[in-house]
Amino acid sequence: MDWKLEVVVVPVADVDRAKLFYEEQAGFTVDHDTRIRDGVRVVQLTPPGSGCSIVVGTGLTDAPAGSLKGLQLVVPDVDRAYKELLARGVEVSPVQHFEAGDRVDGRGEVWNSFVFFNDPDGNGWAVQEAPGRR
Template sequence: MPVTDVDRAKAFYQRLGFSADHDHQVRDGLRFVQLTPPGSACSIMIGEGVTGKTPGTQEIQVVVADAHAARDQLLAAGIEAGEVEVHPWGHFVHFRDPDGNRWALQAVEYRPHG
């Protein structure tokens, strides 16, 4: 995940309940920070020298149990979030991190593999 300020981004994601699993400064210009959303087996990585992407260009979509509850959690953490959008393919709520990277949280009624 491309970010301009690693510490600011780390604090933002921790405010959302992400666990800071790993934070290692290898050398000047190379730092790895691994953050895992609550209840997830998947993590994101931010840091210095870890991606050539431009901050604010990343888009991530994850599935949540309840889009309305997810939005309430975002708002309670002081994060701006859009209204819940209802579509036949799921309910969505969108937000951005401090660098403008976009997140879509999708709640679906049925997933073929659980």
């Protein structure tokens, strides 16, 4: 049996601001924006090519806005991802790698090149180069 991760709830303070960021700056596709009932709104967004989506909204989680850290995307070309995020107005780190647990500017060995960014609430994302992935 396959077990596939479908959705990750990302806690945000302002749903419209988060939706705008993820759609226009991060380049995610808005799958739907649904008001289920008073106080419950679900906005599902999916990164291009991903089988897993994120959900932002109201009435979904008790987690404080911005408390989710370590969300990770993989791309075949981290330099291209960096340029795309920068062109979309995302405040993104330079390409970095890890040495002895510390982040160091510049590319690393295979599977050790990343860029990092936060959404407007401070939820933290890593984008890792995954060679051979399409």
